[in-house]
């Protein structure tokens with residue numbers, strides 16, 4: 001851990017983080033307002049938002065989380081590059097920043113060094129409410145440079161990760177404007193704005209808050225099926241919306257596992273993708289806990 005990681009971001013960095021949080025939110029509100037005014041939305045924009053949600057969401061869950069942070073499987077270089085790019089298009093920080101902070105979370109889950117525990121301020125109603133906001137997104141405004149932990153040292157020496165990390169801004173711009181360009185091709189008169197509002201703003205807002213809810217909701221409410229040494233929980237809602245990541249108690253109990261929905265593998269879309277990659281010869285060495293170790297940690 002370097003000292004800068006605890007000292008908070010610079011003013012320009014804090015402004016950029018704020019913009020990344022606020023712009024999709026405002027765009028989402030405006031998209032809802034236009035929907036209310038017009039009373040309908042063409043299927044094109046719903047499918048556009050859904051496709052970008054799934055692709056960039058899998059970039060986070062299969063790529064940033066299970067591949068790059070936890071090394072739950074080994075993927076060939078083209079898949080590594082593709083997943084790193086898709087995750088960078090989710091507006092959740094650069095790949096090295098995301099993975100190293102998440103590794104820090106596992107090192108000290110729900111303890112004082114956890115970068116985003118919802119229990120940080122205590123257990124009373126108001127303190128927990130403050131903690132939920134902290135875990136959801138406020139913590140992003142308080143952290144400085146990424147921690148120089150083991151994950152950082154591994155990723156910084158990875159040429160594919162370094163290349164994508166240093167070009168994060170390019171992938172973010174692509175993510176923000178590609179849906180607008182596709183919208184323009186569909187409808188040259190109004191498509192650019194509609195594509196931007198639904199394919200970029202609404203999609204990014206929903207994906208950001210679903211992902212961040214794993215840090216907040218899934219450390220408070222839900223079922224604790226396994227002894228994991230922290231307060232993580234399993235949630236069906238976020239298990240589905242976040243492609244398996246909501247089975248967070250299972251993940252904390254078996255952090256290296258490519259499967260998070262230990263008892264609900266059919267709801268773990270990210271695991272299905274990893275299995276498909278393996279079947280296609282694009283991934284190997286997929287880590288799954290043994291039945292004995294699963295039963296050994298069962299509550």
Ligand SMILES: [Zn+2]
Nearest residue numbers: 109215232248
């Ligand atoms: Zn967690």
Ligand SMILES: [Zn+2]
Nearest residue numbers: 070102106251
């Ligand atoms: Zn994790």
